[in-house]
Every structure is written in C-alpha cells, then in structure tokens.
Amino acid sequence: MDKLLIIDDSAVQIEFLRSILKEDYEITACQTAEDGLRAAKEGNFSLILLDVVMPGTDGFTVLRELKETELTRHVPVIMLTSLADVQYEERGLVLGAVDYVAKPFSPVIIKARVHAHVQLYRYQMEFKKQATIDELTGVANRRHYEQMSAARWGEAIRFNLPLSICMFDIDKFKVYNDTYGHPAGDHVISSVAKTVSAHFQRATDLFARYGGEEFVAVFIGNDAQSAFDHMKAVRQAVEDLHIPCTSGISPWVTISAGGVSVLPKSEDRYETFLKISDTMLYDAKRFGRNMVVWSNERGEQWREK
Numbered sequence: 653m654d655k656l657l658i659i660d661d662s663a664v665q666i667e668f669l670r671s672i673l674k675e676d677y678e679i680t681a682c683q684t685a686e687d688g689l690r691a692a693k694e695g696n697f698s699l700i701l702l703d704v705v706m707p708g709t710d711g712f713t714v715l716r717e718l719k720e721t722e723l724t725r726h727v728p729v730i731m732l733t734s735l736a737d738v739q740y741e742e743r744g745l746v747l748g749a750v751d752y753v754a755k756p757f758s759p760v761i762i763k764a765r766v767h768a769h770v771q772l773y774r775y776q777m778e779f780k781k782q783a784t785i786d787e788l789t790g791v792a793n794r795r796h797y798e799q800m801s802a803a804r805w806g807e808a809i810r811f812n813l814p815l816s817i818c819m820f821d822i823d824k825f826k827v828y829n830d831t832y833g834h835p836a837g838d839h840v841i842s843s844v845a846k847t848v849s850a851h852f853q854r855a856t857d858l859f860a861r862y863g864g865e866e867f868v869a870v871f872i873g874n875d876a877q878s879a880f881d882h883m884k885a886v887r888q889a890v891e892d893l894h895i896p897c898t899s900g901i902s903p904w905v906t907i908s909a910g911g912v913s914v915l916p917k918s919e920d921r922y923e924t925f926l927k928i929s930d931t932m933l934y935d936a937k938r939f940g941r942n943m944v945v946w947s948n949e950r951g952e953q954w955r956e957k
Contacts, residue, residue: 653678654770655695659688659714660703660732665755669701672759673766685709689717692724694855698770700724702749704733704740712743719748722803723855726776728769732757786861788838789845797860797868804858804870805922808915815916816879817929818869820848820887820909823941824899825865831898840905841865844890851886868929869911876913880946880954883909887944887956906942908933914949925949 656673658681660666666681673679680695682688685706692700700718704711711731718724730751731744741752750769753762784796792800801817808815822828822844829837845861848869852859858870874882887907895905910932912925928947935955936945943956 654698654774655680656766656770657682657688657691657695657697657700659683659685659692659700659706659711661706662703665703665732669762672763676763676767677770685711685714689714692718692727693721696855697727698773699766700727700729701766702729702731704731704735704744712747715744715747715749722800722807726773726780728773730765730769786845789842789861791845791849791867792858792860794860794862797858797862797870800858800860801868801870801922801926804856804872805916807856808872809918809920812915813872814875814879814913816869816871816874816876816911816913817922817925818871818879818883818909818911819862819866819926819929819933820869820883820907821864821866821933823901823906823908823937824897827899828897828905837865840895843893843895844905844907847889847893848886851882851889874913876946876948876952876954879911879913880944883911883944883946884956887942891942901941908936908941909944910934910936910946911944912947912949 654677656677656679658666658669658679661683670679680691682691685708702711702714715729718729728750730753731749732753732755733740734755744752751765784792786793805815822840828840848867849859852869852871856872860868862868887909890907891902891904896903897905910929912928912932914925932945932947936943939955946954
C-alpha cells in the first residue's frame with residue numbers, strides 16, 4: 653500500500669483527508685512544518701499533501717526545503733489552501749508542487765488527483781529504477797553511484813555530518829572464476845552484493861557495484877571508529893556465507909575493504925577521499941586480504957588484523 657504524508661495544522665482537515673484516503677493508502681499526518689519535514693525525510697512516501705497556511709513556517713517554505721533535499725526531491729507534493737489568488741498557485745507550481753487544490757474541495761476530486769499523481773510517481777520510480785540498477789546484483793549501478801555520491805557529499809556538508817566512503821572487492825576473484833567458471837563467479841558477485849546491501853538499508857546509505865567484483869558504499873552519520881566496526885561486521889557476514897573457495901586466503905569467499913571517514917567542508921573534494929579509500933583497500937590487500945583497513949581525515953588508521 654502506498655504511503656501518503658499530510659502536513660496540515662488543522663486536526664479537522666487531517667481527519668477529513670484521512671476519511672477520504674485511508675482505504676487506499678497508509679496515512680501519516682503531522683500538524684507542524686518541523687514534524688512534517690522530519691517525517692518526509694525518514695519515510696518513504698509516494699505523495700505529500702501540504703497545507704499552505706500554517707503558523708510559523710508556511711507551506712511554501714516547507715515545499716522549498718523538500719525540493720532542495722535529495723531524499724524528498726522527487727516525491728510529488730499537492731498544495732492545499734484557502735488562498736484562491738492565482739499568484740499563490742503560480743508560486744507553488746514554480747517551487748515544484750505537482751498540483752494546487754483550493755479549499756473547500758470535493759472528496760471525489762481530491763481522491764482522483766491523489767490517485768493520478770501516485771500512479772505517475774510509481775511509473776517514474778520504476779523507470780528510474782531500471783536506469784540505475786545493476787542487472788546482475790540488483791544494487792545501484794556505477795552511473796547511479798556517480799550521481800548520488802555527489803548528493804550525499806553535499807548533504808553531509810550542509811548538515812555538518814560525518815561521511816564515510818568504502819571501497820571493497822572480492823578476494824582473488826580471477827582465481828575463483830578460472831577455477832569454478834563464470835556462471836559460478838556471477839553467482840558469487842550476486843550473493844556478496846545481496847549480503848552487503850542488507851547492511852546498508854538506511855535512507856541515506858548508498859551502496860553500488862563499482863565494476864566487475866568491486867563495490868563502493870557511502871554512508872552518513874558514522875565516525876571513523878563506528879564505520880570501521882560496521883564494515884568489519886559486513887566483511888564477516890560475507891565470510892559467513894561459507895561459499896567454498898581455493899584462493900588460499902580462507903576456505904570461503906572473502907572480501908577486502910578500505911575506507912575513510914571525514915567531516916567534509918565546502919572546500920574539500922569528494923574525489924580526494926575516494927582516493928584515500930582506494931588506498932586503504934590496496935593496504936588491506938597488501939596486508940593479507942580478508943580484512944578492513946580504515947582511516948580518518950587526520951590520517952589515523954585502523955587495521956582489522
């Protein structure tokens with residue numbers, strides 16, 4: 653069932669909308685702009701119904717914030733208002749609303765408009781998914797990673813949050829392919845991707861296939877120590893799959909990972925820290941593979957074994 657978010661300071665208006673839409677959608681309602689923005693960023697909504705006139709922060713300000721945030725940028729927003737002036741409607745549409753409905757409105761009309769925009773959103777998301785997903789693994793592809801990593805970097809700067817970049821690959825994968833064949837190799841890549849992706853399920857997490865047997869993860873909010881600990885658990889989860897391997901490193905398929913955590917500033921460049929992450933991966937291989945090597949922005953280093 654699709655999820656809708658209602659942001660309206662009127663409890664009466666919320667209950668009226670809920671009575672119209674509750675049979676077809678899962679409804680979340682907030683009565684302040686601040687609660688609404690928080691819910692929008694934490695949820696996975698197919699549409700937002702947003703009141704224009706609210707005490708404190710008005711709907712236009714909320715809409716601008718939604719459209720400037722990567723997590724909510726593509727969610728359709730219908731503005732609800734008693735302001736019938738065309739200039740207000742124009743303002744809402746210019747800011748990115750998909751529709752503008754004046755109060756009082758007909759239940760039949762609001763239901764039809766919500767349905768139309770939810771269906772369009774589904775279609776757009778499915779098309780986007782097909783263009784951004786790696787066919788073999790089902791995780792994000794290189795193209796999507798390159799688009800989204802820049803967005804994650806910008807969000808970390810904007811909200812003053814630490815960001816971690818991790819590169820990892822499957823140990824001695826060429827040996828595995830030569831020994832067991834390419835179909836078995838594809839199965840290993842797919843299995844590893846599925847296992848690792850289960851550890852990156854937050855809305856702000858980005859996990860992608862970088863190329864071949866190599867992957868990249870970008871995640872926000874962890875300091876270097878907790879990011880290092882998280883990736884150790886990921887590495888162990890892959891080894892615990894117990895996929896037989898004759899690489900000489902372990903009886904099982906394993907991965908090596910390198911990463912860096914940084915509190916980015918506007919003058920910093922993402923590519924600088926991506927290179928550091930790649931260097932940490934090289935060190936993990938140099939030190940014997942099947943391990944995680946991590947760094948922070950000051951060059952301090954953690955090594956698993």
